[in-house]
Amino acid sequence: MSQRPPESQTSREFVKQSSLYQEFLAEREEILKHKWIESERLGYDIGFERALLDWIRKHREGWRAARRQQHGVPGGSASPFAPPAIEKPGAQA
Numbered sequence: 001m002s003q004r005p006p007e008s009q010t011s012r013e014f015v016k017q018s019s020l021y022q023e024f025l026a027e028r029e030e031i032l033k034h035k036w037i038e039s040e041r042l043g044y045d046i047g048f049e050r051a052l053l054d055w056i057r058k059h060r061e062g063w064r065a066a067r068r069q070q071h072g073v074p075g076g077s078a079s080p081f082a083p084p085a086i087e088k089p090g091a092q093a
Contacts (some may be wrong), residue, residue: 030063031055 035051
């Protein structure tokens with residue numbers, strides 16, 4: 001079995017500071033809150049996977065829109081998870 005070389009401290013810090021990782025952590029926190037609320041409401045632990053799917057279906061779009069607005073990103077894709085805008089050939093800027 002091959003071993004990976006150890007990650008440098010600088011590499012780990014870069015990842016922790018990246019906007020992609022920060023978005024992941026914020027979204028994960030919202031999912032965990034949703035899991036807790038729904039588990040309390042139903043009276044049993046619904047599990048992370050169910051909470052994740054339920055949160056995505058019910059809340060993700062609104063949460064991302066509010067987050068974009070909060071961070072002052074004009075109508076575009078502030079989320080690093082969103083696909084980049086594609087320019088159409090012949091379109092004038």
